[in-house]
Amino acid sequence: MDILILGSGIAAVSAAQAARKENSQAKITIYTDDKNLPYYRLRLLELVADSANKEKLFLHPASWYEDQDIALVQGHKARELLAEDKKVLFENGISASYDRLILATGSSSFVPPIEGKELPGIYTLWTMDDAHILEKAAESSKHAVVVGGGVLGLETAHALAGRGLEVALIDRTPILMNRQLDKQGAELFTRMVEKLGIQFIGSANTNAFVAGKDGRVSQVLLDDGKSIEADMVVVSTGVYANTAFIKPGTLRIDRKIEVNRSMQTSNPFIYAAGDVASVEKSWYGLWQVSMAQGKVAGTNAAGGNATYEPTVPPYRVATMGTQIVSAGVYDEEVIRRDYPEKADFFESEVVEDEDHGIYRKLTYCDGNLCGYILIGDVKDQVKLQKDLKPVLHA
Numbered sequence: 001m002d003i004l005i006l007g008s009g010i011a012a013v014s015a016a017q018a019a020r021k022e023n024s025q026a027k028i029t030i031y032t033d034d035k036n037l038p039y040y041r042l043r044l045l046e047l048v049a050d051s052a053n054k055e056k057l058f059l060h061p062a063s064w065y066e067d068q069d070i071a072l073v074q075g076h077k078a079r080e081l082l083a084e085d086k087k088v089l090f091e092n093g094i095s096a097s098y099d100r101l102i103l104a105t106g107s108s109s110f111v112p113p114i115e116g117k118e119l120p121g122i123y124t125l126w127t128m129d130d131a132h133i134l135e136k137a138a139e140s141s142k143h144a145v146v147v148g149g150g151v152l153g154l155e156t157a158h159a160l161a162g163r164g165l166e167v168a169l170i171d172r173t174p175i176l177m178n179r180q181l182d183k184q185g186a187e188l189f190t191r192m193v194e195k196l197g198i199q200f201i202g203s204a205n206t207n208a209f210v211a212g213k214d215g216r217v218s219q220v221l222l223d224d225g226k227s228i229e230a231d232m233v234v235v236s237t238g239v240y241a242n243t244a245f246i247k248p249g250t251l252r253i254d255r256k257i258e259v260n261r262s263m264q265t266s267n268p269f270i271y272a273a274g275d276v277a278s279v280e281k282s283w284y285g286l287w288q289v290s291m292a293q294g295k296v297a298g299t300n301a302a303g304g305n306a307t308y309e310p311t312v313p314p315y316r317v318a319t320m321g322t323q324i325v326s327a328g329v330y331d332e333e334v335i336r337r338d339y340p341e342k343a344d345f346f347e348s349e350v351v352e353d354e355d356h357g358i359y360r361k362l363t364y365c366d367g368n369l370c371g372y373i374l375i376g377d378v379k380d381q382v383k384l385q386k387d388l389k390p391v392l393h394a
């Protein structure tokens, strides 16, 4: 059996490993457009801090792929999926056939159509090559602007500030992390970021990037007319799924490739996993989810019978020198909006210790823990996650 895997992120490598475990005879080939060995993408900012960290970021040494009898073919970008012929065409003119195909092509950075977005000095971060480019740019820059206050933007701002750059972080929302925290927690976190010397500019829309005399970006213009000095800009405004090589009508796609719990697409010979896939319309863009889905896709493509059980994973990040975990229902606004009939049955315990950067909120519904937020001290997370119960509508 010929199993072809597209992509070399965590979903792809987990799929290859699971397929090998399931089937010792199958021919397993990973084709990827990346030229590096597969790496811990979520640790790429360690490279921005210090490019000498590169070796530590590889998931496995090259010998591991040989030992597992998994062929890793790098520098091959898929151009077209010919599902009827069970073939993939690559941009370099090569084609490869399969009995089972696993699509694990993940995401790419999305840059909104902001005037001047092509100027030199404007970057994104998703690949190891991006991280090297950012690291070089940071060497010769003093003023950095990060557009977008999601986790990636936060981590990028933190890494650049750690290198001694003056950093401004721009976001459309008035406070940081307001989707992952409640208002009180998000306000505390925003103050913590500012204490690190990062200038947070909230409720701001980026209007244009303006070039200096040397043709490189030198200013970021906001729609309120304000301008911010910048030698380099990192745009971190989201990602899109890499599905361009799949012609309309080939597979069921709604921005992501739709799969069932077997990670099977609308074509029974083709599986998809990780950031490129959505299971029953749910998508998380998380490392652990991609890994779990990859395992299921690999097992099933190799003839096994595994099922992915969608769970809402806790939101967990280590950023800005602190740790944050949140899960479940804890935000009063969400409670009023989604559970109006039960709003009186919710109660929360909150501890805030700003001097030590600690925030702890436990929310109960009908006496059961239904949500929590931990900032700073996250040691109780495993226990809280176990105790967490879903909120049932009345």
Ligand SMILES: Cc1cc2nc3c(=O)[nH]c(=O)nc-3n(C[C@H](O)[C@H](O)[C@H](O)COP(=O)(O)OP(=O)(O)OC[C@H]3O[C@@H](n4cnc5c(N)ncnc54)[C@H](O)[C@@H]3O)c2cc1C
Residues within 6 Å of the ligand: 006, 007, 008, 009, 010, 011, 012, 031, 032, 033, 034, 041, 042, 043, 044, 045, 076, 077, 078, 079, 104, 105, 106, 107, 108, 125, 126, 127, 151, 152, 155, 242, 245, 273, 274, 275, 276, 285, 286, 287, 288, 290, 316, 317, 318
């Ligand atoms: C800096 C950073 C920090 C992050 N931090 C966290 C975190 O703290 N927690 C967390 O859960 N998640 C984090 N993430 C997100 C996490 O890394 C992703 O959810 C995860 O990498 C998705 O894995 P994937 O294998 O599905 O896709 P990807 O990692 O995107 O891999 C896709 C692969 O497909 C290849 N590819 C794409 N198109 C083609 C093509 N046409 N032909 C051939 N190959 C192709 C790519 O080269 C790549 O190898 C972070 C991401 C970044 C960039």
